[in-house]
Amino acid sequence: MLLIFGLLYTILFFIYIIVALFIVFHLLRYTLNRKTAVLSTSFFLVVFTILLFSNAMLFFSLPLNELLSSLPL
Secondary structure (H helix, E strand, O other), X not given: OHHHHHXXXXXXHHHHHHHHHHHHHHXXXXXXXHHHHHHHHHHHHHHHHHHHHHHHHXXXXXXXXXXXXXXXX
């Protein structure tokens, strides 16, 4: 069961990264002002990195063994 949760989280993690790349592409490609594009992309990447890192740290700090052992299977 832990392996399933780990696999699902890994898939979700990579989906987040793919969506972030999609957003970065559109920020760089479709912004009229180049300076604004670079600033907004930089801001997005900093915030995205902080949120993704904190999300991963919170997931790995969950006591999954205790949570899953209390479920009736």
